[in-house]
Each structure stands twice: as structure tokens, then as C-alpha cells.
Amino acid sequence: VALIDIRDLAYNLRPAALDDLGLAQAISQLCEEFSARNGLTVDLITAGIEGLKLDFDTEITIYRLIQEGLNNALNHAEAGLITVRLVTSFPCIILRLEDDGRGFDVPRRLAVALSERRMGLSSMRERVSLLRGKMRLESLPGKGTKIVIEVPYKENRP
Amino acid sequence: MSKKKTILIVDDHPFFREGLRAILARNSGFEVVGEAGDGQQAIRMTKELNPDLVLMDISLPDKSGIQLTGDLRHLLPDVNILIISMHAKADYITKAFQAGAKGYLFKESAAEALVQGLEAVSKGEFFLDASLSHQVVKKLMESPEKKTKVSDTAYGTLTSREQEVMRLLAEGISTKDIAQNLCISPKTVDNHRANIMSKLNLHSAIELVRYSARLGLIDVDLWKD
Numbered sequence: 001v002a003l004i005d006i007r008d009l010a011y012n013l014r015p016a017a018l019d020d021l022g023l024a025q026a027i028s029q030l031c032e033e034f035s036a037r038n039g040l041t042v043d044l045i046t047a048g049i050e051g052l053k054l055d056f057d058t059e060i061t062i063y064r065l066i067q068e069g070l071n072n073a074l075n076h077a078e079a080g081l082i083t084v085r086l087v088t089s090f091p092c093i094i095l096r097l098e099d100d101g102r103g104f105d106v107p108r109r110l111a112v113a114l115s116e117r118r119m120g121l122s123s124m125r126e127r128v129s130l131l132r133g134k135m136r137l138e139s140l141p142g143k144g145t146k147i148v149i150e151v152p153y154k155e156n157r158p
Numbered sequence: 159m160s161k162k163k164t165i166l167i168v169d170d171h172p173f174f175r176e177g178l179r180a181i182l183a184r185n186s187g188f189e190v191v192g193e194a195g196d197g198q199q200a201i202r203m204t205k206e207l208n209p210d211l212v213l214m215d216i217s218l219p220d221k222s223g224i225q226l227t228g229d230l231r232h233l234l235p236d237v238n239i240l241i242i243s244m245h246a247k248a249d250y251i252t253k254a255f256q257a258g259a260k261g262y263l264f265k266e267s268a269a270e271a272l273v274q275g276l277e278a279v280s281k282g283e284f285f286l287d288a289s290l291s292h293q294v295v296k297k298l299m300e301s302p303e304k305k306t307k308v309s310d311t312a313y314g315t316l317t318s319r320e321q322e323v324m325r326l327l328a329e330g331i332s333t334k335d336i337a338q339n340l341c342i343s344p345k346t347v348d349n350h351r352a353n354i355m356s357k358l359n360l361h362s363a364i365e366l367v368r369y370s371a372r373l374g375l376i377d378v379d380l381w382k383d
Binding site for chain 1: 216217221222223224245247249250253310311313314316318319321322324325372373374375377
């Protein structure tokens with residue numbers, strides 16, 4: 001339980017870039033640094049995010065989901081190209097994470113992850129459901145992995 | 159001699175403000191007329207004091223100095239803002255200038271370059287700390303294929319309703335069904351469609367689908383089957 005508390009705490013720590021630069025720019029910085037550090041390509045497009053005032057939980061969760069997705073693609077999938085799309089489509093924000101890595105057999109992977117008590121995917125799903133969103137996962141061995149997440153946001157533009 | 163330029167200092171650390179004051183006290187061209195510790199205070203004091211220059215930190219307790227730069231420029235279009243930050247990354251620098259800052263100074267070199275920076279921005283010139291130019295040039299030299307950040311600004315001009323309509327159109331839903339789905343008339347759907355196409359500079363249904371796929375609004379794989 002203590003371990004989970006610490007994980008929660010770490011999850012909710014707010015990177016300074018979020019406050020200083022806003023979500024779109026913070027994600028762009030995250031992807032850029034990740035790409036430079038790990039020598040793989042991150043293809044990112046954000047749309048409709050700039051100038052959007054999201055609540056604290058939604059913003060930080062989106063940031064962490066992308067971080068988690070990038071790390072999964074690197075560590076488990078050995079991907080060379082990761083595609084990230086973050087786009088608002090009222091009343092939802094759509095987040096797509098795709099990689100060209102090894103892929104996996106979804107039910108087996110989830111069972112293993114559960115037995116090893118690994119964060120990764122199940123934690124992502126949990127975070128998404130806390131925001132009343134939904135997450136879809138598609139993967140096949142040799143075919144890469146695709147995660148599509150939709151979370152609702154409140155209207156605040158004219 | 160010309161009139162002294164008035165300065166408002168915005169930084170949440172009293173010691174740092176004190177340091178800036180001390181440096182400026184030795185220079186007869188400038189006069190510190192106020193100090194603010196957060197964004198709200200800064201806005202209030204800018205209105206009150208109408209300073210020529212603002213020395214601005216980026217990390218403030220209530221809002222980012224970059225946001226605040228935009229706010230102050232809006233409030234007082236003639237004010238020249240010099241950012242003083244501990245952040246040396248090109249992203250921060252770009253964002254600050256985009257928000258309307260005239261200069262950017264790295265905190266570590268504030269002691270040497272402060273007066274030089276203030277003199278430049280008070281004449282309306284841009285100023286970038288020499289110790290940061292390495293970062294900025296490196297960024298400019300990055301090959302385009304390694305560039306990871308793309309932000310689609312045209313899409314951001316769509317209203318919430320237009321976003322809803324756009325996604326349904328991209329999914330191939332008919333005008334009639336979209337109208338029913340959103341409880342609006344088919345004519346209104348057509349109006350939305352026309353506005354979307356014009357805002358995004360699109361000319362056909364297929365272009366709209368391609369655009370949507372590129373942004374990740376729709377699943378591309380659905381079109382492979």
C-alpha cells in the first residue's frame with residue numbers, strides 16, 4: 001500500500017513546465033527531450049490544446065499518460081518511431097500513442113502485468129477512468145501498439 | 159540628462175529583488191519604483207505605477223511570468239519587459255518573446271548583463287543574454303526531421319460545435335445524421351461545414367478526412383480494411 005501511495009504522489013507531482021509553458025508546450029518539450037535522450041523519433045502533433053484551460057487533474061494526467069506511453073514504447077516495445085497525437089474534439093480530448101515496436105498479445109500481456117504488479121498499462125487505464133474517460137488498446141506481436149484515450153473536458157472557449 | 163527610466167521588479171524572492179535593487183542603485187539611468195512578489199500584485203502595481211520597464215521572473219506563485227508578460231503588454235502596450243529566469247532552455251526563451259517580452263536574461267548572468275539588457279530594451283531593442291545564444295543557435299540548427307513538436311494552430315480556431323461536427327464529418331456520417339445527433343437542422347450542419355472548410359483551408363471531403371487522420375481525430379486503420 002505504501003508503495004502505491006508513493007506512486008500516486010509521484011504521479012501527481014507537477015512538472016514546472018506545465019505551469020510555466022502550458023500543456024501543449026510542456027508535452028512538446030517532454031517529447032523532444034525523450035527523443036534526444038533515447039535516440040528515437042517522436043512524431044507529435046497537438047491541436048486545439050493551446051490556450052485551453054483544463055483542470056489540474058486532467059492536465060497532469062494527460063502529461064503522465066504520454067510520459068508513461070513513451071517509456072513503455074521504449075522499454076518494452078523497443079520502438080524506433082512513436083507517434084503522439086493530442087487533439088481536442090469537444091466534448092473530449094483525444095490522445096493517441098502509437099509505436100512501431102514489437103507489439104504483444106494483449107490478454108497475455110495484461111495477465112502477466114497483473115501478476116507482476118506492474119504499473120504501465122493498467123495504471124494508465126485506471127488514471128483514464130478516474131477522469132471518466134475511456135482507453136482502447138490494440139497490439140499484435142510484430143505489429144506495434146496503439147493506444148487511444150478519450151477524456152471529457154469542460155467547455156471554456158467561445 | 160534624460161529622465162530616469164522607471165522599473166517594476168516582479169520576483170517572488172525578496173533577496174533576489176534586493177540584489178537587483180542594489181545593482182540598479184549604482185546606475186543613475188534607472189529607478190526602481192516598485193516590487194511585486196506575484197502576478198496579481200504585478201498587475202495592480204503596473205496599473206498604478208505605469209513603469210517604463212518590468213523585470214520579470216518566470217516562476218511565480220500564482221501564474222507564469224510568460225503569461226503575465228502577455229497580460230501586462232495587454233494592459234500597458236508600451237511597457238518593455240525584460241525576463242530574468244533560471245531557465246536556459248530555448249523553449250522558454252521562444253515562448254517569452256512570443257508573449258511580448260523584449261529581452262531575456264539568465265539569472266546567473268544578471269549581475270553583469272542587467273544594465274546592458276535594460277538599456278537595450280528601454281530603447282525598444284530586443285536583448286538576448288549572450289550566455290544563452292548557444293542554446294538558441296543549437297535549436298535553430300536542429301535538422302527538421304528531428305523536430306518533434308508541431309502544433310496545429312488553424313484547428314484551434316474552431317468552436318466547440320465545429321469540432322463536434324468536424325469529427326462526425328470525418329467519420330463519414332451524413333449531414334442528416336449529424337443534424338439528428340446534435341439536435342440541429344441540416345442547414346446549420348452545412349453552415350458549420352462551410353466554416354470548418356474555410357478556417358482550415360480545405361476544399362473537399364477527402365481533404366477533410368486526410369486532415370482529420372493526420373491530427374489523430376479519426377482512426378486511420380479503419381480505412382485500411
